[in-house]
Amino acid sequence: MAKTFSLILLLSALCIATIAAAPSNFIKSSCSTTTYPALCIESLSVYSGAIQQNRHQLVQTALFVSLNKTLSIKSFVSKLNKFRGLKSREYAALHDCIEEINDGVDRLTRSLEELKLCTVKGEDFTWHISNVETWVSSALTDEGTCTDGFAGKALNGKIKGSIRARMVNVAQVTSNALSLINQYASNH
Template structure:
């Protein structure tokens, strides 16, 4: 059993994620194997967010082909790519974009912590040796993404005690940042959840 899951994630690594192999896997619909696309569409039926699953994995159809191992590897890699991209986005935001008001939480540090957690947990999947251990880290990564997603819609400034000046300041800066972060973390949450569901489906085969 241990060797089975070591083999499962042999393909997946951070270098592979940014390698020419994965980049080259992105192909136009005209150059995509119909059999591979059919396999991806069929596999994505086991996921929660089926449209996103098909959309994000179809561009790697020629690499996935009809391999259950490769579709799981790619789903994890896509999730990690989203987490790293979000972390980079956070690093480019200035502290002032979060410091609109003292009671308008969360702060940049909260988002960064959750994003880093997702990145680290997804990277731990590379080193897992059992199905239970792999699923544990995927679940943790999803929890962190959900936490950040929830923070992005929290609005302590909209309390009944928030005056018009507070709302004006918040609306000028914080709303745009929150909306962008919410979209990014929601996508990360959904991609990780899809990867988890594919992983569970593979386990049953």
């Protein structure tokens, strides 16, 4: 009896481990075609329980991660804009960057709302997913435009370096989200 109980516990543990590993494999498989697969896996694995093997949930989560990263950089850049002693060109670049980030936040928020409408197949799905793709692509452009504002030697320094490093991460996460959206669109 004790052997049977031990065997049942072992099989149950194996089944649970297999079920728990499935979302991780799904995420790994989905992320393998993105531009930054390691970052994709890292940023989405935390949500594997919610994602399961649901492609719609995967895309929604990727957009959510991108939006959260964009909101985080918005807060960071807003704080930098309050520093005293910055060059006038740095203030101007920060101001422009905040505008671009705000546009990105708006577009990613719209994308999440539009994704909710991607529940059926056919023309409606195609229309809504196309809107999502367009807005995420535009958000990615906004992120790039922010960093472009710090181009040139005149703006070299800590501000430029800290913004660029963070914006690169945001752009990579957003690029991965766009790749997953494109996969979702083509597989739907």
